[in-house]
Amino acid sequence: MRRRHRRLTTEAELDITAFMNLMIVLVPVLLLGMVFSQIRMIELNFPGMKAGEAPAAEDLRLVVTVIPTGLEIADSDRGLIEVLPAKSEAQDYEGLRSVLQQIKRHVPDKTDVILEVGPDVDYQTLVSVMDTVRSYPAVVATSVVEAELFPDISLMDAAENRVLAQSPKAAEGEGV
Numbered sequence: 001m002r003r004r005h006r007r008l009t010t011e012a013e014l015d016i017t018a019f020m021n022l023m024i025v026l027v028p029v030l031l032l033g034m035v036f037s038q039i040r041m042i043e044l045n046f047p048g049m050k051a052g053e054a055p056a057a058e059d060l061r062l063v064v065t066v067i068p069t070g071l072e073i074a075d076s077d078r079g080l081i082e083v084l085p086a087k088s089e090a091q092d093y094e095g096l097r098s099v100l101q102q103i104k105r106h107v108p109d110k111t112d113v114i115l116e117v118g119p120d121v122d123y124q125t126l127v128s129v130m131d132t133v134r135s136y137p138a139v140v141a142t143s144v145v146e147a148e149l150f151p152d153i154s155l156m157d158a159a160e161n162r163v164l165a166q167s168p169k170a171a172e173g174e175g176v
Contacts, residue, residue, distance in 0.1 A: 060107055062150065064096070066129050067118035069164045073099050076114075083167040091125060093132045100133060100149050113150035118158040 065072040070085040071092060082099045084092040104110070113133055117126055130153055138147035 060103075060110055061114070062103065062110065062112070063114045063116055064129065064133060065116040065118075065158055065162070066091070066121050066126065067158060067162050067164060068120050071096055071129070072165055073103075080165055083165055085164060091129065093128060096129070097132050097136050097149075101136060104149055111148070111150055112152035112154065114154045114156055116156050116158045118162055119160050 061076040063072075063074050063076050065074070068086065070083065072080065073082045073084070073096070074080045081103070082095075084095045084099070086092065115126075115129065115133065133149060133153060134151050135146040135148055137144050139145075140147075
């Protein structure tokens with residue numbers, strides 16, 4: 001007589017311990033990463049006035065021109081204030097900050113500035129100039145805070161063939 005062998009069937013255990021360990025580590029790391037990747041938005045004002053409006057004569061219309069060869073700070077009504085040539089392919093942000101701080105001391109109520117941007121200026125330079133024009137680090141009661149310079153920024157295009165002006169002479173009475 002033939003014997004029938006019973007096949008032994010064993011069910012395999014599903015071991016998900018390694019997967020659970022991965023999830024325990026991965027979920028907090030992903031949640032922490034979300035906090036640091038925020039999108040920043042910069043509000044811009046575009047130049048132009050409503051029909052029938054005229055600017056006041058004594059108002060300072062501050063214009064910062066950004067071209068690849070350097071920066072110019074000027075009053076659109078009174079002329080050139082300062083010229084800051086680029087230093088080894090980088091703009092002089094510290095010089096710009098110090099000139100704007102001097103202007104802010106003379107006109108503390110002024111909050112707007114016009115950025116005249118040349119066509120060959122890259123995006124990172126534009127954002128760095130905007131950050132420099134907006135505020136500067138200041139120490140207040142042993143803490144470093146961002147002090148306001150000119151937070152209301154307007155943009156305008158510079159001419160394609162725009163070149164950096166010559167530095168104004170202090171003897172001629174130009175400048176701040």
